[in-house]
Amino acid sequence: MTNSAEVHEALRKIDEQVAMSQHRAQLMQDLAVQIEAIHVEVTSPGGEMTVHVDANGRLIDIDLTSRAMALEPSRVRTLLLDSLDEAYEEATRRSVALASAAFGPDAPTVAGLRENAERYRPQLKREEDEQ
Known part of the structure; x- marks a missing residue:
């Protein structure tokens, strides 16, 4: 050459x-x-409330029904925390799915999203944790 x-x-x-x-x-x-x-909505199993979270799992809004008002406060708290946890998981799943589609499931970007999701997972304090 x-x-x-x-x-x-x-x-x-x-x-x-x-x-x-x-x-x-x-x-x-x-x-x-x-x-x-990404915005995720999760409704509690009995329909007492619906939580709305953003892509990072941060609470944007919460809709309560009259069923929620009839519950003991500790039950409302449990339903809220369970719904928030489920919504965070769904937001994470959607983010990872988008990154996997763009770069492939084994890409460093996907691994980074998974690691950050675990690292920054909201630390939801449960009543049973306090005992």
Whole structure:
């Protein structure tokens, strides 16, 4: 190969790498928008309440029915915590599914989402934990 051909080949490879990097960056931006749009609703088994959480499992809203008002406060608390826990799990599952679809199930991005979901899992204090 001539010096000129080697330079052209090196430049072609650099162009390919830049294009791949730009594509991956766009995938990451798209993924971030999709994950940010995740909103999960979970209704308690008896229909006493529905919790609404964002992609990070943070409580956005809660709808209570008259059934909830008839319960003992400790039961309402348990239903709320159970619903929040379930909603967090669902938000995590959706985020991981989106990342897996974009990058493949074994991608570092997917592993990072799973690790962060566990690391930042809300520490919901249960009454039985306090005894």
